Amino acid sequence: MTDWVSLFKEAEGLLRTRDEQALIIYLEIIDNNQQLSAISCYRIGEIYNRLRDPISSFQYFRTAFENNPRLSQILVKEDHPVYTYNYTEPQENHIENCPLCGEKGHPYATYNTTTSIDFIPGFHPIRLWMCCDSCHHLFAFNYPVNLGELLTNSAFEFNLSPKTTFFPTISRMIGQLTFIAPGDRLLEVGVGAGELSAVAKEFLFNVTGLDIRPPYAKAVSNMLDIPVYTVDFLEFETAERFDVLIMGDVIEHMFDPIRALRKAHSLLNDKGVLWISTPNFESAFSMVKKDTDPMWRIVEHINYFSFRSLKKWLDILGFEVVDYNVSGHYNGSMEVTAIKK
Ligand SMILES: [Zn+2]
Known part of the structure; x- marks a missing residue:
């Protein structure tokens, strides 16, 4: 009789170094052993992603969670916030065209987002990233229809300090x-815990903040004694114009980043400065880390820029890029400064 547990362990030992051999064993297991089927489907999802077959990866990953909704209990440790996650299929938007230029994208990579501590139940655990070749831009194929509501209602304790x-x-x-x-x-869009607004105030800037998460907006407003409005940037209405507009780690969360950049342009005074930080999938960090780059698994990121995609669109929208830096805070993120032309 076949010892499926031993066979499974053998496949686990082959992962990464001999993915193709491991794949054959996992495929045999899912045909024959119900108990090891979900985790084997999951491993096949990982392997197909590394073999650059994102569609097969996406299908096997999804089947894994459908077969065992409590799969996270096998994938993460007991003290991980996602350990108790119970999969239910969310209603999703499926996006095939680039949110920047509108051209049809192609499947690029697939990841399980529930191994990241900031997973938000209500999102699908499996993310398919699409690629637009003409922009060098990645975008989420799938995200929940109630995206805004999920973001507004999910504030992480560890982000408040x-x-x-x-x-x-x-x-x-x-x-x-x-x-x-x-x-x-x-104006800082997305104040988070307020570090940047605090330093800007120290440098004698007259600071206004926005955050769609009410606990963050309230905490920063109280801490710094500055106005911080709870509003989606695209809905923010004001007669004021700003000299500096900060978008630190926010455009990757937006389903329509072009509208947001246009809005930033309209809110700036002449020669006003736009400062953006956002993950760069063509960063040195990501090139070195490949599929172990944690940025692939941040569920609320639905756009994944490159310097090329960001620079191209800043140029088109009336900005001149004047500085580029690698982020000192987040591995693989870039910091871009641009001036309104
Ligand atoms: Zn595009």
Whole structure:
């Protein structure tokens, strides 16, 4: 009689170094052993992703969660916030065309997002990334229809306390902005825990903030005594114009980043400065880490820019890129400074 557990262990030992051999064993297991079927489907999903077959990867990953809705209990440790996750299929939008240029994208890579501590139940655990060749841009094929509601209602405790260790790197960035900003009015979109707004205030900027998550907006407004509005940036209405507009780690969360960049342009004074940080899938970090880059698995990121895609669209929308840096806070993220033309 076949010892399926031993065979499974053998396949586990072959992962990454001999993926093709492991694949044959896992395929045999799912045909013959119900108990090991879900985790084997999951491994096949990982293997097909590494073999650059994102469609097969997507199908096997999804089947894994359908076969065992409690699969996360096998994949993460007991103290992981996703350990208790019970899969239910969400209602999703399926996006085939690039949100930047509208051209048809092609499947690029597939990842399980539930191994990341900031997974939000309500999203599908499996993300298919699409690629637009003409923009060098990646975008989510699937995200929940109630995206805005899920983001508004999910605030992470660990994001509420400001990371004071970020202050020196933020101060170097804000210091640079003081030399090129035409005035002192600064708008931060997505204040988070408020580190950047705090340093901007120290540098004597007149700071206004926005955050769609009410607990973040309230905490930062109280902490810094500045106005922080709970509103989606695209819905933000004001007669004010700003000299600096900060979009730190927000455009990757937006389903229509072009509309957001257009809005940023319209809210800036002449020669106003736009500062953006966002993950770069063509970063040195991502090139080295490949499928182990954690940015692939952040469920609320639905766009994954490259410097090429971001620069191209900033140029088109009326900005001139004047600086580029590798983020000091998030591995694989870029920091781009652009001036309104
Ligand atoms: Zn495109």
